[in-house]
Amino acid sequence: MSTAVAQKSGSDSLNLPELLRTESGERVKNKADWQNARRAEVVKLFEDNVYGQVPKELDSLRFYTKKVQKGVMNGTATLKEVDIQAYRGGDFVTIRLVLFIPDNTPIAPPVFLLINHRDTTNMDPTRKVKMEFWPAEEIIQRGYAVAAFHVADVAADNKNTYDQQVLRLYPDQKQAANGMRAIGAWGWGASRVMDYLVTDAAIDPQRVAVVGHSRGGKAALWCGAQDERFALTISNDSGCTGAALSRRMVGETVKVINTNFPHWFSQVYKTFNDREKELPVDQHMLIALMAPRAVYVASASEDAWADPVGEFLSVKYAEPVFKLFGLSPLPTATQPTIGKAVVSQTLGYHLRPGGHGLTLFDWERYMDFADVYFKKTR
Ligand code: GCU
Numbered sequence: 001m002s003t004a005v006a007q008k009s010g011s012d013s014l015n016l017p018e019l020l021r022t023e024s025g026e027r028v029k030n031k032a033d034w035q036n037a038r039r040a041e042v043v044k045l046f047e048d049n050v051y052g053q054v055p056k057e058l059d060s061l062r063f064y065t066k067k068v069q070k071g072v073m074n075g076t077a078t079l080k081e082v083d084i085q086a087y088r089g090g091d092f093v094t095i096r097l098v099l100f101i102p103d104n105t106p107i108a109p110p111v112f113l114l115i116n117h118r119d120t121t122n123m124d125p126t127r128k129v130k131m132e133f134w135p136a137e138e139i140i141q142r143g144y145a146v147a148a149f150h151v152a153d154v155a156a157d158n159k160n161t162y163d164q165q166v167l168r169l170y171p172d173q174k175q176a177a178n179g180m181r182a183i184g185a186w187g188w189g190a191s192r193v194m195d196y197l198v199t200d201a202a203i204d205p206q207r208v209a210v211v212g213h214s215r216g217g218k219a220a221l222w223c224g225a226q227d228e229r230f231a232l233t234i235s236n237d238s239g240c241t242g243a244a245l246s247r248r249m250v251g252e253t254v255k256v257i258n259t260n261f262p263h264w265f266s267q268v269y270k271t272f273n274d275r276e277k278e279l280p281v282d283q284h285m286l287i288a289l290m291a292p293r294a295v296y297v298a299s300a301s302e303d304a305w306a307d308p309v310g311e312f313l314s315v316k317y318a319e320p321v322f323k324l325f326g327l328s329p330l331p332t333a334t335q336p337t338i339g340k341a342v343v344s345q346t347l348g349y350h351l352r353p354g355g356h357g358l359t360l361f362d363w364e365r366y367m368d369f370a371d372v373y374f375k376k377t378r
Contacts, residue, residue, distance in 0.1 A: 014247045016282045020320055031324045034291075042289055043226055045281045050241065051222045052180040052266035054188060055170045059087045063196050070103075072127070077102050077140045079125055084149075084196050088169040095154060095189050098125045099147040101202050102140045110207035110231075110374045112139055112366070113193055114148040115186055115216040115223075117157055123148035132360045133213070142367050143376060145203045149193055151216070155185035155263075162263040177267040183241075184266075186216065187223030194229050207231050207374045211366065213358035214306070215264070218242040225289035232294040232373060234366050236358045239306030241265065243297045243314045245283050246276045251307040254279075283310075284317035291318070292325035294373050296348035296366060301338045303356040309335060315349055322346060341365045345373065 020028040020038070028038045047053050067081040077100045084095040102109055114134050116122050121129040123136075130137065139146040151157060154166045162182040163174055166189070173179035180188065190210050198205040209232035212220030217238025224233025235243045240252035241264075255273035258265065272279050287295055297315050299308030312335045319329040328344045336342040341350040348369045352361050370376065 014245065015277065016245070016247060016284060016317060017280055019285055019288055019318070034321060034324050039289065042281065042285050046222070046225065046286060048178045048268065049272070049280055050265055050269050052178050052184045053173065053176065054184060054226060055173060055180060057088065059089070061086050061192065061195055063199065073100065073137055073140055078202070081125055082196060084192050086166070086169065086192055091168055093154060093165050093169065095149050095192055097147060097149050097193055097196060098123050099145060100136050100140055101145045102143055105143055108202060108204040109143055109145045110209070110370060110376065111145040111147055111197060111203050112209050112211055113190060115151060115190055115210065115212040115219050116148045117151045117186070117216045120150050123150065132363070133358050135360050135363055138360065138363065139367065144367065144370070147193065149189060151186045151189065151219070154189035155182040157182060157215070159261070159263040179266060181263055181265055183215065183219050183222060183264045186219035190220070190223045191227045194227060198229070205229065209234055209366070209370060211236065213237060214239065214356065221286050224295065225286050228293065230293065232296065232370060233290050234296045236298050236362055237300055237303050237306050237356050238311070241283070243283055243287065244307040244310035245314055246279060247282055248307060248310045249276055250310055251305045284314040287314050287318035288321035291321045292327060292346065294346040294348070296369055298350050298352060298362050298365065300352045300354055300356055302354055306356065308351055312349055312351070315347055319347070341368065343369050
């Protein structure tokens, strides 16, 4: 993870697609050019070539608050369990949201929403099981609300059964070469949770962070890139087709990910197996789509499979778009030392010591960043 590696793979040698030039060759000179012309193009390039479409049509969306339990976590929080039901064509899916809200905050608190792809016990509403993957008590203690849903409610992480939930509502997607697959579906699920959060006066929907680890981090980035209601997007060890630059071909490659996980990305993406250089996008462009909102990318020092250098460089090469908004770059040109978080107003990065995982160390850095970005008073 040496700085030498980071410097050697400058954007020139990687020949990354140009962020600040439209498909018709116009230079993107200011934030209006970005917002009115280039931004939508970049979203569409990711839709058409990588993650697939994001279907928007729904017949209705219903929220059932199944449980409200006050005085949990030693009298410091309220638990809400909400079923979010999305209906289309006489069919529906249910996303089961678990939400803890801290009591006695001066104003409605910000929220951390985890896209959980691991065991459902990670988000145990009874708190009999507690894990660093979703450290709800620590997050509540710092004055944040904390939420999670499980990806299986929208698409199972299984190549044979991923289409049994939300894709039932959108059968056309399965036929389309650029149709939504599992990673897209998980991001779709986080957006439906946001649909609910904007209706809940107990939290502040202007200050919601979407968080995902690894495959969940890929989904969080794609979700945050398109759904501008999320103020902060957090990618933890998201690696290939997450934060890592595909053209580096370090660690997992496009061919390997498409072969091992054929249900994650669109059919079109598979045509880029061994052809990374021909992709019309690279992952720095996904990071750039968050601007002028915030994005935090984290890597782990022993997680070579996710290419920590490539994850860091994506943030660096996204900076020109943040600059168009007058936002400062990360205050470092090279990958920071292990264990040190480096942040600007809207960009954050750290390289945690250790292996692939989402730990309390990571969450603490996210909360430190959010304390400033969300101007939290408690
Ligand atoms: C595999 C996969 C990665 C993914 C990771 C995870 O290692 O190759 O792309 O990020 O699983 O989700 O933990």
